[in-house]
Amino acid sequence: MAEAAHLAIGDLARQTGTKVNTIRFYEESGLLPQAERTASGRRVYRDADTKRLAFIRQSRNLGFPLDAVRELLTLADDANQPCEAIDRIARVHLAEIDRKIADLSALRTELDRVIGSCSHGTVADCKIIETLAPRTHE
Structure with a gap:
């Protein structure tokens, strides 16, 4: 196995649980x-690269979009600045999560209503199919 200070891309992928193609994409x-x-042209990664990739992975696991991850990385690279901008990015993301949860909740309520209207008859009388089928204007 490669030493920790000089990892090959495959070793970095295994160590971080990241696909090789994803590492290349991030580069x-x-x-x-x-x-x-x-x-010989083989990629080698250092500990700092491993830490940065872990930061990216954790940010993505928390659902931050790539642009926000990029901005967070830029801000994290200057440890002496105030963290207000980071707080703003996190709050914007939290508001987006809350919006998605509200949308999913409304979607769940509607789907539950449609399922509840099912009379377990034939497909010809199925309220779920009726709800999903596009309506034509005649």
Whole structure:
């Protein structure tokens, strides 16, 4: 196994639970710096890259969009600045989560209503199919 200070991309992928293609995508999109290359052209990653990838993964696990992750990384790179901007990003994301929860709750209520209208007859009389079928204007 490669030493911790110089991981190959496959080792980094296994260590962080990230797909190799995702690591490459993060590099291409600028979230991860371009990896150093060995003389033979193989990518090698250092501890700082592993930590940055862990930050990205945790941010994505919490649902932050890529633009917000990029902004958070930029802010995290300057440890001496106030964290108000980070707080703002997190609050905007929390508000978006609350909006999605409200939308899903309304969707659940409507689907529960439609399912409750089922009389367990034939498909021709099915209220679920009736609700899902597009209405034509004649």
